[in-house]
Amino acid sequence: MKLRIVHQTVYRYDRPVRNLVQSLRLTPSVCEGQRTHDWGIDVTGGIRGPGFRDGAGDWIEGWTVRGPTEEVAVTVTGRVETRDTAGVLRGHRELIHPLAYLRDTGATRADAALKDLAASVADAADSLDLAHRLSAAVSEAIAYVPGQTGFHTTAAEALAQGSGVCQDHAHALIAVARRRDLPARYVSGYLRATTEETAHEAAHAWAEIHVDRLGWIGFDPANRCCPDERYVRLGSGLDASDAAPIRGIAAGQGAETLDVAVNVEEVERFQSQSQGQTQS
Template identity: 75%
Template structure:
């Protein structure tokens, strides 16, 4: 599938700030399931710094805005050709030992309710089957409902609430997988649509679990599926904060407000709409 992506993040400050430094993890991953055809990143009045590929295989680049300014816009446009690999991250080069992803964070810390959910998945034939079972259990335990959780909500809190968004599903799945001694990590990216073809919040997140013999395999508990050709992978980390597409610091006392707009369309459809 050929996907056209437009992603804009606007930061507004109630007082002017200066010397804003951002670290962007906004370039699609390099693996057999996706090929980037065009990709452009722009930062308002920004100076592009050096970029590098980290040990997890993610491309990270730095930007600086000297200011003073009360608004910064990060814009991404591009086209990515994707292929369905049944969730397997085949051909992705990285140097970090998978066992690193057994380490807990605040967002994925063990709790009694998470342990109970992890141990409820039994009678599995192998690791892959266990991973599928854990993903299904999380999807059943946490209903998708926007607006009921926050960025700081932990996996245990979302499970207790029984509701949340894709970030909560990913954190909960990572937590229960680690409780079963399976390395797991958080993935940020884009999603063209849900499994039934309905519109979806295009900025998306899911989890990857390391399966011996296969490597990293993606599981989207929020949509009860493995990532396919509707997904575009950007980067990964121990949790949402670690895998954040944009990180930044600034000099000044301005309170920050952020607005995000993301559109993902099939490229042919986008072109036909432009011509009509």
């Protein structure tokens, strides 16, 4: 599948801010199943700083905006060619040992209800089967309902409410997988919806679980599937905050508001060859 992505995040401040520093994890992963044909990142008034690939294999680059400014827009445009790998993450170079992803965070810490949900899933023949069963259990326990949770909602809170969005599904799956001694992590990216029944947001999130012999495999409880050619992977972390595509800090006391617009569309063919390949 050939996808064109436009992603704009606009920050507005009620008072001018200075010396805004941002860390951007907004470049598609280098792995089998997706090939970046061109990719551009622009920050209004921004100065691009150094970039590096972290231990998780994600490309991170720094930007600064000296200001003063009351508005900053981060705009991403690019084209990615994808194919279905049945959710298996192959060809992705990283240094962090999978066991590091057994560590809980505030967003993924299991309360009594999450522990009960993890325990309710029957033992399986292997870790892959268990991972599928855990993902299905989360899909049943948490309905996809936009607007009822926020960025700081925890897995425990989403389960208690019985509804949430893709972030909540990912956090809950991570929590129950870790309770069953399966390393699990949060993944940020994009999703192209191909049917009206697909529950999604174009800026999407899912979980990866590390299973024996296969390595990292993606699971999307919000859509009851493993990532396929509709998905574009950006980066990963212990939870949504750790994997956030944009992190930043600014000097000033202005209150911040945020607007995000994402469009992922399928195109028949790319009219030009790659001009800005992802850094390796």
